[in-house]
Amino acid sequence: MQEKKKPNFDRTKSTMKNIRFEDELLEQIEKAAGKGNFSKWVKEACARRLKNND
Template identity: 55%
Template sequence: MQDKNKKSFERLGSTRKQIRFEDDLLKKIDEDRTKTNQAFSEWVKDACERKLKT
């Protein structure tokens, strides 16, 4: 996707994106992911995959 702009230390096959979350949403995410014992990025990726399947 953006491989031509990647630095030599960045991973191939993935791209870093910055995103801003509303405080209330972030709190809800953190509460839910403590139940699932997932890392934040893992939780967000899972939520995105679920959204794309619907």
């Protein structure tokens, strides 16, 4: 059996999730986040929402 190749970076404390966005919402997020900042923007928005729900 072939061994899986591990990436050169440590991601042991994170999990990749697939998520579907409506086209209009996605366009708004991409515009607000700027080039290359999509994941960071979404994670910060989620963290802000969780903080405000306390």
